[in-house]
Amino acid sequence: MAIFKQLDEQMDALLERFDKDENWLIVINADPDALGSALALRRIMSRRVASVGIGQINEIKRPDNLAMIRYLRIPTQKIIPNLVAQYDKFALVDSQPHHNPEFEDFEFDVIIDHHPLVEGKPVEAPYTDIRPKYGSTCTMLTEYLYNLKIRPAKLLATALLYGIKSDTRSFERKFIDPDVTGFKWLNKFADVKLMNRISNSEFHLDWMRYFSRAFYNLRRIGQGLYAHAGNVENPDILVIVADFFTRVHGVPWLVVSGVCDDKLVVIFRGDGLRRDMGKYAASLLGDLGSAGGHKGAARAEVELAALGEEDPEIFMLKKLGKGQKGKIKRI
Template sequence: MAYFKQLEDRLQDMLALFKKDERWLIVINADPDSLASALALKRIMGRRVQEVGIGHVNEIKRLDNLAMIRYLRIPTRKLIPNLIAQYDRFAIVDSQPDHHPDFDSIKFSLVIDHHPIPESGAYDAPYVDIRPQYGATSTMLTEYLYNLKIRPAKFLATALLYGVKNDTQSFERPFIDDDVKAFKYLTKYADMDIIKRITRSEFHIDWLRYFSRAFYNLRRIGTGLHTHMGKVENPDTLVILADFFMRVHEISWDVVSGVYGDTLIVIYRGDGMRKDMGKMAKSMFGDVGSAGGHKAAARAEIDLNQFEEKIDPEDFVVKKLTKGSRKKMKRIF
């Protein structure tokens, strides 16, 4: 019996897309899972196309992401019009075309992702593989490699292993047996010393001031927490704080918000048992911005320029969280 599920039909459909005379760009919103998945897809395309590149839409400032790119030699570049113009066809992994405004101008031929399918339906592309039950897109790409009889080299295996570890939060977030199988399989080829280097590169000393601000603004709402960070230099800071507050005893969810440029960003985290963070994000901000995600992790982004009158971002989020009643909030310190 095969270790992973067989993907013969999927593989035939996907491989039929790749032409020797075409240049492909794999587009990502860079994080560990997307970086690893892009590296794996690049390996699969390999000699099947003329050239494969990787382009990211976001500013990469999280130290674990930077360490991952450095130690595992992931050749990703910032996505700009000049880069797009160099390629014939485009793929997107660990995301979907409606997840970021910078994806709007690109016509994708291939979509591989593990996030929920939007209510409007799956993106219309020649090849689409979306499996929301999976804990990580890295698991899906590991299955592709296995079915193609490609044994992942050390750096690729390490990237995929870290992708599974990060997106399942070391199996604390929802996952399925296939994620565990992928993790176990990849440990045979990955470099665990590099994994340690990457995981120890999460915090920069300059970021500690954000923790101070987060604690000062921290409020409790039932079994949840909320803190507003005001303007931030990097939205990844909000993600780090949201993950951090989920370690607090008796807390089942948290929301961390902040303003990056002209965009209000709201990060949701939950224990996966009580509130559904994806539904919560969509119900709060789906009518004014992009919002959604998994039961345990979600995100909303709202362009503040759309409002005719200037709004207070913190007050805007608080009113949504408390349904207009601040009495539900309790100061922590």
């Protein structure tokens, strides 16, 4: 008996996109879900096209991501013009073209993602598969492998398993039955000890200073928390700080911001009950830059030039404090 839904017509439509004379690049904004999904799509394409590579738009500095790439042998490269020139066709996984300005330089033939669709920003490509109800894109690619009767090798299964674990935060965030089914199925083939080694590689020692700044700047805004971490070397640091603050009891939502590469980067986290953080991020900052995400997790990026002369922390305090008169206080 099939444990996943049958995707025969969908798989035919996907496989029709591939030609043995074409060179494909799978484009990602690298995180565990994107890395695992890209590795799976690469496996599907490997015998159907001339060559297939993986390229990320972001600098990878999070220790768990670096450990994932190292231990699971994920052949991703930083995207530069010389790399792009080597490929004829492009696929995008775990993102949509409007999620980052760097995606706008590509004409994608395949887009596979689990993030919510945004009104007024349609996702168009010869093949698209967008499933906002799914907890991770890795679950979608696991279904693809199952339908194509591809048994994932140990490293691929581990990458997909870790991607599901990471994006559902060990099933604390939103998930549906296929996420659980995929996790159980992959567990038969994966190296769980290797996955735990990756999971335990979360922090650089020199990142502690960003935690210190965030704690010093921590404020209560209504029922939520806000902290500005100042200038950071990599936006992933803000994600780690925000995820740490989600463990604080009695805080339904929080926001952590910082400045990197002349951009204000803002990470939103919530319990998924009282406020849709994806919609909240878009309402606060969508008119100034890219903003959006899930009900419980979202992100925004705004060029500093869009703030004028205003200090980024003051700017965010005004945005978050609107309608919260007298309710902003330091912790």
